[in-house]
Amino acid sequence: MAIPDLNQLRTFVVLYELRTLTATADFLHVTQPTVSYTLARLRERFADDLFRREGHVMVPTPRATALFGPLHEALAQIEATVSDSIAFEPSAFTGELSLGLTSIGEQTFLPPIMSALDREHSRARLAVRRLDADQVEEELVRGNLDLAITVAQMDASRLWRTPVRAVEYVALASRRHPLPPSGPDMFDGRGFVRVSSRGGHVHPLQLLLEHGLMPQVALTVEEYGTLPAVLKDTDLVTLLPRHVAEVFCGWFPTLQIAELPWPGQSTPVAIFTRRESSLTPAQRWFRRLVHGAVVEPGTEV
Structure with a gap:
């Protein structure tokens, strides 16, 4: 045959x-x-x-x-x-590229990506779309997204993936209402702000459930960007990735990071695209650029 x-x-x-x-x-x-x-x-x-x-x-x-x-x-x-065999010139590419990010992804990854595009003298039009962990796999496979950066778990057989940053969770609170030294009782009497896991960050919810802290959740919000303004004037606490907490402390010096009393490592942040045979030269170039812009030194690829 x-x-x-x-x-x-x-x-x-x-x-x-x-x-x-x-x-x-x-x-x-x-x-x-x-x-x-x-x-x-x-x-x-x-x-x-x-x-x-x-x-x-x-x-x-x-x-x-x-x-x-x-x-x-x-x-x-x-x-x-x-x-x-076909030369791709980044500075000549004027098409649109779509990038899936969570709200904290926009705050932490978008600035270095834009700097990298500027260094390449790129004229590409970048469209950032809010990432939903339940839909991102299909959005990538169907070509509605060119690239996504997320901690979400997806079908490796359908997508290309490489980790770019380890994720360690910490607690964040106001300096006016500091947390006691790290220990099993450090959250006694404190209320929590929980952020929706729609973007893929499920580890905080797992920690709250595992350690019996869900009854202390006083506020649930959709976006991480809401946290600094809420925390700085209250005694509430939240659990979030260290690299995001460091950004927030830079913006709001009245905030303070506290170490967790239990292991806080989760799935690493990774870049996802379609598999190699489905990518255009522009998408391959964009993937290399984003990887170089956001990868954390020492992260295994």
Whole structure:
């Protein structure tokens, strides 16, 4: 039986990533019947269903999962070879690039990214979009986001990921209402401000639950940016990443960091994009630029 051509294999890889016939057709700029026909040919070639429909989603079979890695990497090498033969000039690129960030991501990562773009004399138009941990994976896979920086956990088989910063959590409170030295009773009688975990930061909630502190939550907010103004004039406390707490203390000298009495390490912050074979030269350049701008020295890649 004939070996599948590159178009058929690319259809397989994109369908594996997007999981719907419609989205695959849109991405490849073909009709849905074309994708269905290609899938039928692939099923015949590999003697396997490859994908089974569950509602509106095409779920890969074990055979498809086994095929995806080798086929994706082979296509990525071909794409990279072709792309490398076309010179990409950052200063000539005037298109839009979309970046998914949480509110604290905007405060901590956007300044060095903008500085890096300025050093490259880039004329790219950057659109920052608020990151939702429940939707970011699909937004990336479908091409609605070019890149995201998040602590959220996502399907590594569908996305490219590299860690850029360790995350250690601390407590933050007003100097007018200092916390006692770190210890198991340091939060007795204190109320907490909890930030929604919509952006992927679930570790504070886990700590509050694990240590029986949820009854002391006096305020729940959507954005980390709200915290400094609330904390500086109250005796409330919050749990947040150290690098964010340091930024807030720089803005508001009346705030003070306190060490937690228990381990506070969580999932590292990572850069996510689509897999290599799905990226344009502009997206590859942007990923390299962002990585260089935000990676913390010593972070394993």
